[in-house]
Amino acid sequence: xxxxxxxxxxxxxxxxxxxxxxxxxxxxxxxxxxxxxxxxxxxxxxxxxxxxxxxxxxxxxxxxxxxxxxxxxxxxxxxxxxxxxxxxxxxxxxxxxxxxxxxxxxxxxxxxxxxxxxxxxxxxxxxxxxxxxxxx
Amino acid sequence: xxxxxxxxxxxxxxxxxxxxxxxxxxxxxxxxxxxxxxxxxxxxxxxxxxxxxxxxxxxxxxxxxxxxxxxxxxxxxxxxxxxxxxxxxxxxxxxxxxxxx
Numbered sequence: 082x083x084x085x086x087x088x089x090x091x092x093x094x095x096x097x098x099x100x101x102x103x104x105x106x107x108x109x110x111x112x113x114x115x116x117x118x119x120x121x122x123x124x125x126x127x128x129x130x131x132x133x134x135x136x137x138x139x140x141x142x143x144x145x146x147x148x149x150x151x152x153x154x155x156x157x158x159x160x161x162x163x164x165x166x167x168x169x170x171x172x173x174x175x176x177x178x179x180x181x182x183x184x185x186x187x188x189x190x191x192x193x194x195x196x197x198x199x200x201x202x203x204x205x206x207x208x209x210x211x212x213x214x215x216x217x
Numbered sequence: 218x219x220x221x222x223x224x225x226x227x228x229x230x231x232x233x234x235x236x237x238x239x240x241x242x243x244x245x246x247x248x249x250x251x252x253x254x255x256x257x258x259x260x261x262x263x264x265x266x267x268x269x270x271x272x273x274x275x276x277x278x279x280x281x282x283x284x285x286x287x288x289x290x291x292x293x294x295x296x297x298x299x300x301x302x303x304x305x306x307x308x309x310x311x312x313x314x315x316x317x318x
Contacts, residue, residue: 092295094302100313108312118308163220182306184298 091185099177102151109154109169126154143167158184219287222267227252228260232269235283242278 098105108114110126120134120141126148134141141160147168148154155168165186172179223229231246243261247254261281264270268287273280 090295092298092302094299094306096306096310098310098313104313104316105309108309108316114312114316118312119305180306182302184302 091183093181093183095179095181097174097177098180102171102173102178105171105178105180106151106154110148126150132156158186219267219269222263222269225260225263227256228264231257231260232264232283235270235281236285240273240280240282242280244278246281 108118110124112122112124115122115124120136122134123132124130124143124145125132126145128145128148130145132143132145134143139160141158143156143158146155146157146166151171153168153170155166158165158167163186165184167182167184170181170183172181223232227250231250234246234249235241243254243258246261247257250257252260261270261272265272265281269284270281271284273282
């Protein structure tokens with residue numbers, strides 16, 4: 082858990098796709114297509130637009146941050162107390178497109194959004210870390 | 218769900234105690250919780266629903282213990298999300314195959 086207490090965490094998933102950026106862009110930005118691979122949504126490729134991604138397990142609150150057609154798209158992603166930003170980057174290659182998704186978020190004690198005793202989180206994690214250290 | 222469950226300070230304190238001290242009865246937990254037994258039971262119910270505690274009945278007593286495995290996504294949300302996105306990328310690729318140019 083030490084890694085979690087130092088800085089912002091992020092997840093990167095990348096893939097080479099044999100399709101042009103324009104086609105992938107459509108899949109990333111048209112609501113009926115987004116629904117097919119991600120979740121039900123009311124997305125619009127407009128900066129500041131607020132939208133939800135909905136699944137049977139819950140909803141994700143989002144807001145569009147940046148739109149550069151066929152190149153980059155980013156939106157905030159808030160769910161389960163995790164405030165993060167999802168950024169898609171499309172880079173054309175000789176065979177198609179390199180698609181990169183980065184989701185970066187903040188450790189719990191940096192968050193303003195927590196209800197209850199905000200200051201309690203770091204102690205909670207510290208206590209937990211001690212407990213976990215004793216368990217295999 | 219996990220964050221929401223543990224956002225309540227009383228609930229978090231109960232869970233923390235179970236982590237620290239091991240299995241406890243509702244009575245033992247109430248003695249130091251600073252809230253009534255029904256309130257403690259209610260909190261334990263919420264923790265149980267989130268998979269954070271397990272209950273074990275013995276005679277008339279119910280014993281609760283912490284389920285540390287349930288914390289994995291909270292401790293490292295990145296590995297959870299990495300799996301989620303890999304899976305979504307697979308779906309995206311399937312969709313691209315089906316889409317018209």
